[in-house]
Amino acid sequence: MWASWQAEAIKMVRRPGTWLLLTVAVVLSLVFTYLAPYAAYADGSGGVLSDRALDALLPDRLVGNSIGGLPVFIGAIALILAVLTVGAEYAWGTWKTLLTQGPSRLAVYLGKLLVLAAATLVLVLTLFAVGALASLLIAVAESQPVHWPAVGDLALGIGSGWLISMVWAGFGVLLAVLLRGVALPIGLGLVWLLAVQNLLAAVAAPILDWVAELQKGLPGPNAGALAAAFGAGSDTPGVAAVVGGGQAAVVLAGYLLGFVLLAGAYLHRRDIL
Amino acid sequence: MTETLSRPIVPGAGPPHPVETSGLTKRYGDLVAVDSLDLTVRTGEVYGFLGPNGAGKTSTLRMLLGLVRPSAGAVRLFGRPPGAPGQLDRVGALIEGPACYPYLSGWDNLRVLARLTGTPPIRIRTVLEMVDLADRAGDRYASYSLGMKQRLGVAAALLKDPRLLILDEPTNGLDPAGMADMRALIRRLAAAGCTVLLSSHLLGEVQQICDRVGVVSRGRLVAESTVAELRGTAGVRVLAEPLDGAEERVRALLGPDRVRVVDGGLDLSVDPDRAAWLNTELVGAGVAVRELRPLERDLEQVFFELTGGGAGHVG
CATH class of the missing domain: 3.30.70 (Alpha-Beta Plaits)
Known part of the structure; x- marks a missing residue:
């Protein structure tokens, strides 16, 4: 498994798409979490909400700001990364190249999961680092006191962000194995993440009680609830406290386990064509 | 010529053959791709596996390597079934054309595979030189010609210094000189004691380098003999x-x-x-x-x- 992790790490680090996705995630996070709100504050277009807007950009809100994008748009980045990691082996026909070298399917699969876990951790840490820098610059520019979150809160926030991103990565892995490719898994994954979740939350849940209840068991709303528990703004897409943070973490862990076990079972059983 | 009845693979009856199948069958729904195939490749020989398109050759090779699961029958490589620990330790394979990572160089593609198997990096240069690709090893795989990709695929198959080499159409995409080089390489490997199972459409190629030939048609082995006996x-x-x-x-x-x-x-x-x-x-x-x-x-x-x-x- 260690050997498989090393091999997967070479592939991921040398793949230009990996760095492009990380860059896109950082840019999205910076623009929509810090730059756009700060620009609105700076030119006064935030009106009476301006002071509250500035508070939301300061270092003590780092945890919520850093994981607020993960339930939807940065989660989509994690999903795409996972589909590329697993689905490209089908698209390029490289499963046979890997497996005829001798490692078991399980070893290769675990290597991929480990490298995805490392990549999503790097993604989350980068979001925190960039967020910390941005909030510090804003605090200095606006002569505001700099109060950082407690170390325990930071650690819990990073862990929660990692869990959310791994759930979406696990979803991507499952789609890639089931659909044996790249394009369709990414397409369907994004449709779920960006369209279906929003339709359920914004259209169906307000008018159907059972959909509102169903929301409490779906991965997206639970990811949003976990982010909300760490102070992510409720105006952030996908962030809403539909359940408590603890329950959300348990549900997400269940989804992650389910996704990777199901994908592993399919990979183990099916022919490599 | 081939037997008509499947014989069981008896463990412990002498040294195991590099390749042995018994009653090997693969069905895709109602289609029978491989039908009760009994195949034995002996140590040190170059075995030609012939058949028209769709005869079941590649399905058979995929089953040998554990990529496809048989519907019935048994497969053993050096006496070990697919999935057994170490079954492919000394087996190299190129199945249905080369498949590598287009954004990596030829060298890095082999480095990935070497890491996977714990193969020393020094072996990468050796196999690249064996297939005459050392000069272009630093170029991206996506920029390779079909023949160069084929050479890299063969290099990947040689990475573990295999005792059994399974090659599916290894000369695809090679120019005449490249084909001759590949034949010479296969002969050298065989002379060094490597067993080679070679699937090919090129009958002249098989005739030149194979010790024995198995002919498969509609999933069944219809003949198995030396080339000379087969030609008669x-x-x-x-x-x-x-x-x-x-x-x-x-x-x-x-x-x-x-x-x-x-x-x-x-x-x-x-x-x-x-x-x-x-x-x-x-x-x-x-x-x-x-x-x-x-x-x-x-x-x-x-x-x-x-x-x-x-x-x-x-x-």
Whole structure:
């Protein structure tokens, strides 16, 4: 498994798409979490909400700001990364190249999961680092006191962000194995993440009680609830406290386990064509 | 020639063969891609695996390597079933063309595979030199020609210094010089003790380098023998004047079923050792014999006779 992790790490680090996705995630996070709100504050277009807007950009809100994008748009980045990691082996026909070298399917699969876990951790840490820098610059520019979150809160926030991103990565892995490719898994994954979740939350849940209840068991709303528990703004897409943070973490862990076990079972059983 | 009944693989009965299958079967729904295939490849030989498109060759090779699960029957490589620990430790394979990561260089593609198997990096240069790709090893795989990709695929198969090499159409995309190089490489590997299972459409290639040949048609092994035995000696070719007189005489001597008029001559189903006797008889009957030689079949002819000249169902 260690050997498989090393091999997967070479592939991921040398793949230009990996760095492009990380860059896109950082840019999205910076623009929509810090730059756009700060620009609105700076030119006064935030009106009476301006002071509250500035508070939301300061270092003590780092945890919520850093994981607020993960339930939807940065989660989509994690999903795409996972589909590329697993689905490209089908698209390029490289499963046979890997497996005829001798490692078991399980070893290769675990290597991929480990490298995805490392990549999503790097993604989350980068979001925190960039967020910390941005909030510090804003605090200095606006002569505001700099109060950082407690170390325990930071650690819990990073862990929660990692869990959310791994759930979406696990979803991507499952789609890639089931659909044996790249394009369709990414397409369907994004449709779920960006369209279906929003339709359920914004259209169906307000008018159907059972959909509102169903929301409490779906991965997206639970990811949003976990982010909300760490102070992510409720105006952030996908962030809403539909359940408590603890329950959300348990549900997400269940989804992650389910996704990777199901994908592993399919990979183990099916022919490599 | 092949057996018609599947025989069990008996563990412990002598050293295990590099490749052994018994009753190997693969069904895709109603389609039978491989049908009760019994195949044995012996240590140190170059075994040619022939068959038309869709005859079941690649499905068989995929089952040998554990990529595809058999519907029935057994597979053993060096006595070990697919999925057994270490089953592919000394097995190299190139199945249905090369497949590598397009954004990595040839060198990095091999580095990934070497990491996977714990192969020392020094071996990468060795195999790249073996396939004559060392000069372009730093270029991205996506920029390679088909022939270069094929060479890299073979290099990947050689990475573990295999005792068994399974090659599916290894000369695809190579120019004539590259094909000759590949044949020479296979001969060198065989001479060094590597067993080679070679699937190919190129009958001339198989004829040149294979010790034994198995012919598969519609998922079944229809012949298994040495190339020489398979080609056999079909009879005697006679060119004589007058042809009518010669035909009348040999029909009387051999019987009408053993004489065919082909392209202005006679093809006779008779042992070539009897050529001198035939000559004497024909000359004695007043026939002038211009040519009398053993009639050999080439492998292509045998192949078409065995396979009916058509494709099977699924590849």
